[in-house]
Amino acid sequence: MDYLEPWRTQIAHFNVKDQFDMGAFSEEVFTLFTMTTGEDESQSVMDINHFPVMMSMRDNVITPAVLEYVRECFKYGMDDFYIETNGKWIPDGEGLYPHYHPGSVISVICYPVDSANGLNMFDPRTHACRGYPKEMRWGHFPNLRISPRAGDIFIFPSYVQHSVSHVTEETRLSLLHEYYVTKNL
Numbered sequence: 160m161d162y163l164e165p166w167r168t169q170i171a172h173f174n175v176k177d178q179f180d181m182g183a184f185s186e187e188v189f190t191l192f193t194m195t196t197g198e199d200e201s202q203s204v205m206d207i208n209h210f211p212v213m214m215s216m217r218d219n220v221i222t223p224a225v226l227e228y229v230r231e232c233f234k235y236g237m238d239d240f241y242i243e244t245n246g247k248w249i250p251d252g253e254g255l256y257p258h259y260h261p262g263s264v265i266s267v268i269c270y271p272v273d274s275a276n277g278l279n280m281f282d283p284r285t286h287a288c289r290g291y292p293k294e295m296r297w298g299h300f301p302n303l304r305i306s307p308r309a310g311d312i313f314i315f316p317s318y319v320q321h322s323v324s325h326v327t328e329e330t331r332l333s334l335l336h337e338y339y340v341t342k343n344l
Contacts, residue, residue, distance in 0.1 A: 168283050168319060169232045170303070175220055176310025184212045185271035188332045192246035205244050216269070217244065217336060221312060225265050225338055228314045237264070239342035249276075249331040255323035257281060263317040263337035270307035274331050277304045278313070281320040307333070 187210045207214045222242070229237045243263070249255060254276075260266045268278065280303040291300070304324075305313070315321075317337065 166284055168316060170280065171224065171228050171314040173224065173312055174308065174310040175216060175312060178220065179212055179216055181271050181309045184216070185332055187213045188246040188271050188334045189248060192248040213244070213334065217242070221267055221336060225267060225314055229265060237340060239340065241339050241341055243337045245335045247333045247335055249323060249326050251326050251329055254325040257320050257322040259320045260317040260337055263339050265338040266315055266317045267336040268313045269334040270309060270311045271332050271334070272309050274307045275328060276326045276331055277306050277324045279304050279322045279324065280315070283319050
């Protein structure tokens with residue numbers, strides 16, 4: 160019997176803690192968030208003079224990794240694209256509801272510090288597990304829970320629904336890059 164795997168979703172992970180100053184990165188993420196209150200207009204303030212660590216990381220490490228990810232996972236050369244970058248700051252006692260990033264193609268989440276509060280990613284086949292017993296759901300449709308470490312970077316398709324557990328630390332910082340394709344082939 161042959162088996163097909165049409166709905167496999169790959170999530171890339173790597174760590175840049177040893178390549179960049181995580182303290183400076185953390186300060187830049189917090190500064191970006193306070194300048195923009197976490198809204199999408201942050202792209203207008205993204206420049207190398209204000210955010211040297213973030214821009215170097217994004218342009219020299221993350222974007223090449225995203226392009227490789229798209230080539231390997233989607234067999235597509237993403238030549239024309241733009242990026243939106245946003246700092247996220249979640250205070251103690253709050254979380255982030257399950258969501259995805261419509262419009263963008265690839266999402267990247269970067270962590271400047273360790274966080275005990277998990278990033279939860281859900282099976283993109285949203286209703287595939289309906290009606291299955293618990294044991295089958297947990298074995299075949301598991302959620303992915305990640306406890307981020309400083310320097311962790313996750314690349315995934317923007318359609319993957321994800322959330323943040325309720326924060327139990329003073330603040331939880333992350334940096335989000337959204338990659339949009341600007342040219343249809």
